Amino acid sequence: MLFTSYGFLLFLAVVLILYYGLPRRFQWPLLLIASYVFYGASGIGNLCYILATTLATGLLACKMQDVSDAQSKWLKGKGKEASREERKAYKQRMKKKRWRLLLLCLAVDVGMLAVVKYTGFAVSNLNVLIKALGSGRQLTFFDIALPMGISFYVFQAVGYGIDVYRGKYRAEENLFRFALFVSFFPQLIQGPISRFDQLSPSLFAPHKFQTRTISLGLQRVLWGFFKKLVVADRLIGAVGMLTKDTQTYEGCWVVVGMFLYAVELYADFTGGIDITIGIAQAMGITVQENFIRPYFSKSVKEYWNRWHISMGSWFTDYIFYPVSVCKPMLDLSSFSRKHLGEQAGRRAPVYASCFLVWAATGIWHGAGWNFLVWGLSNCAVLLVSQELEPLYRNFHERFQVAGTFGWRLFGVARTCFILCCLRTFDCYRDVPLTFRMLGSVLTSWNWGELFSPGRILELGLSWADYGVVLLGILLMLGVSLWQRKGSVRGQIAQKPYWVRFALWLSLFFMVIVWGSYGIGYEASQFIYNQF
Amino acid sequence: MEELREGLLEILEEMHPDTDMASCKGLVQDKILDSFDIITLITRIREAFDVVVPADRIVPENFNSLDALTKLVDRLLEEE
Numbered sequence: 001m002l003f004t005s006y007g008f009l010l011f012l013a014v015v016l017i018l019y020y021g022l023p024r025r026f027q028w029p030l031l032l033i034a035s036y037v038f039y040g041a042s043g044i045g046n047l048c049y050i051l052a053t054t055l056a057t058g059l060l061a062c063k064m065q066d067v068s069d070a071q072s073k074w075l076k077g078k079g080k081e082a083s084r085e086e087r088k089a090y091k092q093r094m095k096k097k098r099w100r101l102l103l104l105c106l107a108v109d110v111g112m113l114a115v116v117k118y119t120g121f122a123v124s125n126l127n128v129l130i131k132a133l134g135s136g137r138q139l140t141f142f143d144i145a146l147p148m149g150i151s152f153y154v155f156q157a158v159g160y161g162i163d164v165y166r167g168k169y170r171a172e173e174n175l176f177r178f179a180l181f182v183s184f185f186p187q188l189i190q191g192p193i194s195r196f197d198q199l200s201p202s203l204f205a206p207h208k209f210q211t212r213t214i215s216l217g218l219q220r221v222l223w224g225f226f227k228k229l230v231v232a233d234r235l236i237g238a239v240g241m242l243t244k245d246t247q248t249y250e251g252c253w254v255v256v257g258m259f260l261y262a263v264e265l266y267a268d269f270t271g272g273i274d275i276t277i278g279i280a281q282a283m284g285i286t287v288q289e290n291f292i293r294p295y296f297s298k299s300v301k302e303y304w305n306r307w308h309i310s311m312g313s314w315f316t317d318y319i320f321y322p323v324s325v326c327k328p329m330l331d332l333s334s335f336s337r338k339h340l341g342e343q344a345g346r347r348a349p350v351y352a353s354c355f356l357v358w359a360a361t362g363i364w365h366g367a368g369w370n371f372l373v374w375g376l377s378n379c380a381v382l383l384v385s386q387e388l389e390p391l392y393r394n395f396h397e398r399f400q401v402a403g404t405f406g407w408r409l410f411g412v413a414r415t416c417f418i419l420c421c422l423r424t425f426d427c428y429r430d431v432p433l434t435f436r437m438l439g440s441v442l443t444s445w446n447w448g449e450l451f452s453p454g455r456i457l458e459l460g461l462s463w464a465d466y467g468v469v470l471l472g473i474l475l476m477l478g479v480s481l482w483q484r485k486g487s488v489r490g491q492i493a494q495k496p497y498w499v500r501f502a503l504w505l506s507l508f509f510m511v512i513v514w515g516s517y518g519i520g521y522e523a524s525q526f527i528y529n530q531f
Numbered sequence: 532m533e534e535l536r537e538g539l540l541e542i543l544e545e546m547h548p549d550t551d552m553a554s555c556k557g558l559v560q561d562k563i564l565d566s567f568d569i570i571t572l573i574t575r576i577r578e579a580f581d582v583v584v585p586a587d588r589i590v591p592e593n594f595n596s597l598d599a600l601t602k603l604v605d606r607l608l609e610e611e
Contacts, residue, residue: 346571350570
């Protein structure tokens with residue numbers, strides 16, 4: 001059931017009516033049932049995966065909590081009489097117990113994700129290797145359909161397990177409540193990847209019917225639908241044509257594809273998250289923001305702090321820092337500093353951790369070499385810009401341009417361009433082809449074709465479509481600029497009634513009139529659903 | 532505690548000789564310490580005090596000032 005399908009709108013209306021119609025103590029159980037109905041609609045078999053994740057993580061986290069509680073009890077009781085060494089040894093033993101439980105939890109969750117998402121990729125690569133070694137035998141495998149949103153809810157559950165292991169918060173004893181945390185339907189299929197301590201207070205609290213909250217939530221849903229249906233879905237065909245028919249669309253068309261894909265991806269993913277946050281808000285539930293005007297970033301590093309924030313912070317908290325400060329990495333740092341100098345010691349653990357994090361980020365997006373190369377390219381750009389930092393400093397000391405509008409604009413344009421280039425690995429889904437297509441921008445000098453109306457219209461978009469996309473871009477840009485002064489919906493709410501009414505009604509009709517739906521329309525997947 | 536503070540100050544000053552490490556209250560917030568520095572700092576703390584800062588304690592509040600860092604390392608030594 002996709003957010004943009006008629007079935008989902010009906011489902012949402014029923015859920016909202018029941019949510020506020022039933023006694024408040026039934027609100028979260030209703031959401032749990034609704035979430036399982038929602039997920040079950042994508043395939044009954046998919047429920048097995050989410051149930052396995054929920055049961056394994058929920059039960060093992062409770063066991064970890066039992067171990068922690070036993071430790072606290074001992075330290076407050078018998079432990080007081082024990083020597084410092086005895087207490088230390090006891091704590092080590094208990095930590096080891098919790099560690100084993102966490103490892104089991106990770107083995108189930110990550111193992112399941114690895115099997116369904118990466119077996120096909122691993123086997124096909126092994127087959128290539130076997131063939132290269134001269135053997136005629138080939139491995140066979142069952143291609144398992146990837147359950148929708150599995151990468152998101154598995155990461156959410158794994159984060160919870162690690163937090164309980166670290167003692168950041170207590171494990172949730174009610175397995176049904178934990179099941180809702182894992183399966184909460186608005187964020188189930190494309191995130192954000194929430195943290196239990198952030199989401200649970202509002203998720204399980206009873207919520208009164210409040211017109212303001214509901215209307216603010218639904219306004220954000222409408223804005224999300226505008227981005228998805230009017231802008232993103234309008235561009236799907238053109239982007240698909242540009243990236244599939246690589247013989248015809250070389251040279252300047254690669255640049256056009258890069259630009260259109262940047263617009264499509266932004267409208268699709270941020271639109272989807274607007275719908276998610278808006279639905280949650282209409283129910284009084286606070287879901288964390290996943291974007292802060294990412295295309296206004298002046299560096300790639302800044303961009304990754306503003307785009308898909310929940311994923312970035314997940315990788316930082318659960319992979320980057322743990323790997324950076326693990327014993328072998330600290331040994332590597334000490335060794336490098338002693339034998340290769342201060343700078344090498346400083347760089348070694350961070351470089352190694354960055355490499356690992358970005359390889360994981362790439363492969364998280366999809367089982368393919370293109371995603372791995374995409375991740376590692378991001379890593380390379382980040383590390384090179386880190387290395388060039390002294391050069392930038394010298395430049396800015398000599399030329400006082402840093403704060404000027406022109407320089408900021410240049411920073412934004414440069415960042416957008418670099419990211420567009422990196423995203424081509426995602427567009428073409430084939431590493432050698434991506435390099436060939438990027439190379440063709442320099443070798444096939446065919447910019448004149450852009451001024452041929454016939455060629456432009458071949459992409460399946462009429463002039464009216466281009467006009468609507470341009471209007472959509474301007475609106476998204478305007479809203480982003482407006483956001484810098486605070487919540488746009490909050491500011492609109494201060495306007496006179498007729499202005500608010502006219503604004504929201506116009507947006508509603510834009511979705512109705514220009515949205516890509518109607519007879520013969522099949523709701524399109526959100527791009528991030530497939531990850 | 533005073534000895535610990537002095538030891539940490541020495542490490543921080545070695546890493547950033549131009550910054551007044553004793554009084555600065557926004558080492559992470561003001562981007563004086565980046566991720567490279569944080570990891571280097573943790574390595575040096577391990578070498579000097581034989582204590583490892585676990586990943587879940589790597590939050591800006593623990594690294595923003597010399598005082599916060601001293602409290603963190605002191606707590607970790609206490610927990611040992």
